[in-house]
Amino acid sequence: MHSLGVNSYRFSVAWTRILPRGRFGDVNLDGVAFYNAIIDALIQKGIQPFVTIFHYDIPYELEERYGGWLSPEIQKDFGYFAEVCFKLFGDRVKLWVTLNQPNILAKFAYMDGWFPPARCSKPFGNCAFGNSSIEPYIAGHNMILSHATAVSIYRNKYQEKQGGYIGISVGARWYEPLRNTTIDLLAVERAISFNVPWFLDPIILGAYPPEMRKILGPNLPEFTLKQRKKLRVTKLDFIGLNHYSTWYVKDCIFSSCEMDPMDGDARAVSLVERDGVLIGKETGAPFFNDVPRGMEEVVMYYKQ
Template sequence: GRMAREAALWLLLLFSAHLLLRRASAIDRGQFPPPTSFLFGTSTSAYQIEGGYLEGKKGLSNWDVYTHKQGTIEDGSNGDIAADHYHRYMEDIELMHSLGVNSYRFSIAWTRILPRGRFGHVNPDGVAFYNAIINALLHKGIQPFVTIFHYDIPHELEERYGGWLSPEIQKDFGYFAEVCFKMFGDRVKFWVTMNQPNLLAKFAYMNGWFPPGHCSKPYGNCAFGNSSIEPYIVGHNMILSHANAVSIYRNNYQETQGGYIGIAVAARWFLDPIILGDYPAEMRKILGPTLPEFTLKQKKKLHATKLDFIGLNHYSTWYLKDCIFSSCEMDPMDGDARALSLAERDGVPIGKQVNIRLLNTNSCY
C-alpha cells in the first residue's frame, strides 16, 4: 500500500551519541541524502538515560529491582540517576539540535505510563513527561522514533505471572502499546514495537545476565531457570506480543494517525515468524519439540500484521563458523546457534580493535 511504499523510501541511520561525537571528524553530512528524505539521528533507551526512578509516580521496573540486588551488577551501580535525562531532557534535546540531527529514537519506560501494568491506572505524570519530550523534539525539527519496549517491564508483572514466561504478557503489552498510540500517536509517526527481543531472550533467560537472571548450566549458574527451554518460551511470547501491538495499531490508529510501525532486531529467528508466520526450518530441526508451535490462528495473525520497516542494530562485524558440518569448540554464549562467532581468522583480527567504555549499569541497546 501507499504507506508501505513511502516507508521503504525512508532510510534511518541511528548513531549512539557517544560514537557520533568520537567519530564526528570522519562523518560529513554531505555524504548522505538531503534531510527531506533521510533521517540522521541518535538513539537511547529509557533505563540507561532517564534516572528519576522514584519520581513522577513511576512504578518499579524489573531493572530497578534487579540492579538493587547485591551481586547482580559487578560494580554495584544502577540506573537510579543514570544520565539524569528525567530532569535534563531539554538540555539533551538542545545538544541533539546542535549536532544537526533530525531524528531521535528513545524508549518509553513502561512503568512511567503504567506503574502496575494493566492492573493499575495510567499515570498522568508519565504521560506529561513524554509529551514534553515529544513536543520539544518537534519544536526543534527532530522526528521522534519511539521504541515501546526496550527491556524494562513493570516488576509487578514478574511477580504476578512471571513476566515474559507467561502468555499473559501479550495482554499487558497490547494494553501498554495502545495507551502509547492513544496518548502520543497524533505526533509520533514512527513506532518500534521492541528493541532486539532476541537478545533479551538470550541474556535474561539463557545467560542470566539481565533480569530476571534466569539460566542453567552450562550457560550459567543461576538460582532459577532452564537455558534450554525458557529463551524460546520468552521469544514466542515476545513475537506474539509484537503481533498484537501491530494489529492494534493497524486496525485502530494507523489510518487516522498516518504513522508507521516496525521492529528492531538482530537475528533471523524473530523475522521469520513475524514475516513468514513460523520459525526457520533449520531452527525447528535443531530444537525439535523444545521450540513452541504457533496455532493456525496465531500464524494468520502474524501474516496479517506486516511491517512498515525493519530496524537493524549494527555494532560490529564478526566471522561466523558453521558448527553443523564442521567441528567447533562451542562457546556457551552462542547457545543453540550451532555457529561460532569470532573476531579473527588465522590469528588476524577482522578489523581495528576499539575500546568503548559503556557507562552506567548495563548494555540495554
C-alpha cells in the same frame, strides 16, 4: 541535536514509567508529562520523534503475577501498554518500534542470565532458576505474538487517523566462516538463523527458520493457525536493524568448542579473529577487559 542538524530522534518509553503495575494499575501522569515534554520539545525544533515502546523493562508486578515474558498473559499487557502509548502520543509520534532487540533480550535474560529476570541453566550459566534450553524460545515466542498484538491494535484503531508507521528493531549480528569448509559454512547459516530470522521469519513468513526447528525440535514453540493468521495480516511497515559487529563462526557439531553464550544454541562459536588477525578495526578493547564473551557489544553500547 538541532544545532547538529539532527532531523529525527529515537528514544524508548519505559513501561514502568507509564504503567507501574501494567494493566492492573493506573496510568502514571507524571510519566506521561515527562514524555510529552520530550516529544513537544523535539517537534518544536523540527526533530521527528521515533518511539520505541519496549526496551527491556517490564513492570515488576507482571513478573510476580505470571512470570513476565514466559507467560502468554504478557501479550494482553503489552497490547494494553502499546495502546496507551498510541492514545497519549500518537497524535505527534508517526514512527513506532514495538520491541527493541528482543532476540538479544531473550538470550541475555533467559539463556545466559545476564539481564533480569536472570534465568539460565548449565551449560550457559548457573542461575538460581531457569532452563536455557527452553525458556529463551518461550519468551521469544511471546514477544513475537506481543508485537503482532500491538501492530494489530495500531492497524485497526489508530494508523489511519494518526498517519504513522510501525515496525520492529532487532539486533543484527553478521557472520563469516572461520574456515573455508562446508561445516563452517553451515555453522554460519545456523548462527544467522538463530539471530535475526528467529524473529523476522515468524513475523513475515509465519514460521521459525528450519535450521532452528531441526536443532531445537519440540523445545521451539509452534504457532497455531490462528496465530499464523494474526502474524500474516499484521506485517511490518519497516524493519530496524541494530548492527554492532560481524563475527567469524566455527562449527561446534563436528568440532570441539568452548560454550558460546551467544551462538552456542546454534551449535557454533563466534570469534573476533582468525590466525591472530582481528576481523575488523579494534574500537573498544580497553573496555573489554574481564568482560564475559558475548557481552562486548553490550559493554560498548552502554559505554557509548
